[in-house]
Amino acid sequence: MRTVYVNGDYLPEDQAKVSIFDRGFLFADGVYEVTSVLDGKLIDFAGHAKRLQRSMDELDMTAAIDMDELLEIHRELVRVNDITDGLIYLQVTRGAADRDFLYPAEDTPPTVVLFTQAKPGLADSPMAETGMKVVTIPDRRWGRRDIKTVQLLYPSMGKMEAKAQGADDAWMVEEGAVTEGTSNNAYIVKDGVIVTRHLGEEILHGITRKAVLAFAREAQMKVDERAFTVEEALAADEAFVTSASSFVMPVVSIDGQQIGTGTPGKTVARLREIYLEEMRKAAV
Missing domain, CATH: 3.20.10.10 (D-amino Acid Aminotransferase, subunit A, domain 2)
Incomplete structure (x- = not known):
């Protein structure tokens, strides 16, 4: 069973939960990135982190997490899930609030979710x-x-x-x-x-x-x-x-x-x- 990351916590995947009021679920009000892992290392993490920030800026979303901390989360997920070749999926939404087309208050905490996918031989696709x-x-x-x-x-x-x-x-x-x-x-x-x-x-x-x-x-x-x-x-x-x-x-x-x-x-x-x-x- 994979260990995933949800809003500051590392959890077994079957214990991970997100609110039904999350705007990613209700409005697709969220952004994401997928970073490849080869030989246990992250490929072009800086580029993905920069684009994540750009996507959030374009949608006027509150900064979800410090990029240095985000790098450490990625590395920790690679470590605890023993990923040699694979992917790390990151999703950030505007957070949970009562359903309304208007954005919620700026101090609404964003939802941050990461999980890994093992892809043995990722670079050797037939x-x-x-x-x-x-x-x-x-x-x-x-x-x-x-x-x-x-x-x-x-x-x-x-x-x-x-x-x-x-x-x-x-x-x-x-x-x-x-x-x-x-x-x-x-x-x-x-x-x-x-x-x-x-x-x-x-x-x-x-x-x-x-x-x-x-x-x-x-x-x-x-x-x-x-x-x-x-x-x-x-x-x-x-x-x-x-x-x-x-x-x-x-x-x-x-x-x-x-x-x-x-x-x-x-x-x-x-x-x-x-x-x-x-x-x-x-x-x-």
């Missing part, structure tokens, strides 16, 4: 060798996708639609252009140039995205941050996604059409290799 298949769906989410909120019903629906079509995931499309995957950022490679959606309110500002693009530029790879169409994606030489849990993952087909050779390409393989090597060095 899909990195075979590639993943995606389908496209309309992007029907709210307009502030840059805030990492717990409003994940539509992405969940998208993953179910992909599964029903025999694919692994879905890329969401708005006005003909790809925004992002259901839980990842989306990329194509054409004539040696990596193309991915520019930052804005339309997509999540991925922590893995930021690191991967920095590593790509350091390796003298060309990067073009702009919107790209489904038609461009279908004509690409390679395609891939990035996320905290999948790192850099090749995409080999979109809507049933083969991308490039239909196998993971050299650019994606090199980016995955660089990312894992560099992030392991910087892990805390």
Whole structure:
């Protein structure tokens, strides 16, 4: 049985409780982060902590916890749950108050929850060798996708639609252009140039995205941050996604059409290799 963290206490998971009046439960009024663990160390914790603070600031949420303390909580959960490879999920909500569309008083204590998920061999996913298949769906989410909120019903629906079509995931499309995957950022490679959606309110500002693009530029790879169409994606030489849990993952087909050779390409393989090597060095 896992040990989890709830509002200052480390508890067996079957003893963890959150109020039915919690605004995360009633209004999806909460934000979250997922930090990967490799070899017992946290991958890009600082990036996730910074984005968590940004999400809270955008929603005018009270600061939940000191970031140094948050790091120690993460480390303690890794230790007590004996996590070698896996994930740590962190959720912060505006707290518990009687149901009202208006925010509760500013001194309402936020709800802070963390738990671990063991994922043995996280960096050695077979899909990195075979590639993943995606389908496209309309992007029907709210307009502030840059805030990492717990409003994940539509992405969940998208993953179910992909599964029903025999694919692994879905890329969401708005006005003909790809925004992002259901839980990842989306990329194509054409004539040696990596193309991915520019930052804005339309997509999540991925922590893995930021690191991967920095590593790509350091390796003298060309990067073009702009919107790209489904038609461009279908004509690409390679395609891939990035996320905290999948790192850099090749995409080999979109809507049933083969991308490039239909196998993971050299650019994606090199980016995955660089990312894992560099992030392991910087892990805390």
